[in-house]
Amino acid sequence: SQQGEEDPQALSIQEGENATMNCSYKTSINNLQWYRQNSGRGLVHLILIRSNEREKHSGRLRVTLDTSKKSSSLLITASRAADTASYFCAGLSGGSYIPTFGRGTSLIVHP
C-alpha cells in the first residue's frame, strides 16, 4: 500500500515565501518521515514525527501530523533558493521497518 503520497507534485514560489507540502497515507503508521532530494543526489533525512506527536519543529521546518485524516504537512518558512529540491514523505507501518515513499513534491524557490 502507498504510505506516502505528496501534494502538490510541483510548487514554485519566491524567496522569502513559505512553502507547504502535504502528504497522505492509507494505513496506520508508527511514524512518518520527510526527506529532501537535491537534483542528482540521494535523499537526506529532514525530520521524523511519531504517531503520538502532532507537531514538530526543526529550524525553518515545521511538520504536522493528523492521524485521523492520515495526513502530514511540511512547512518551510522564509524559503531560500537553496531550498529548491524534491521533498518526499515516507510512512513506516507497524511490523515493518521499510518506509514507503511517494513521488515527492518538486519545490522551486526563485531568488
Add this chain to the structure above:
Amino acid sequence: DTAVSQTPKYLVTQMGNDKSIKCEQNLGHDTMYWYKQDSKKFLKIMFSYNNKELIINETVPNRFSPKSPDKAHLNLHINSLELGDSAVYFCASSQLAGGQETQYFGPGTRLLVL
C-alpha cells in the same frame, strides 16, 4: 568521509548484459537497502537486508539479486539487462537495533540501458 557510497555513479550498457553496482556504508549500520527511482521520481524499495534476513519486494524481477559479502556492503547484481531497467538506483542504510528508523542514502547510480 562519505557515509554511504556507491560505484559506479554512471553506468551505460547494452541490453542483455550483466552488471553490478557496489554499495558500502561506514556508519556501522545493521541494515542496508536498495531502491529504484524511475523517471517520475517514484522511489521503490527493491531489497532490504540485515544479518538476519533478506526481504525482497515481490515485484522485483529475479534478474536482480543482492549480494552482501559483509555487514558494510550490499551489492546489486543485475542479469540480462532490459530497457526498463534504466533508472537511478539508490543504496541506503539504517540502524534498526535501537529503533533508529532514519535511512541514510548513497548518491545514486544512474543506469542507462541501450
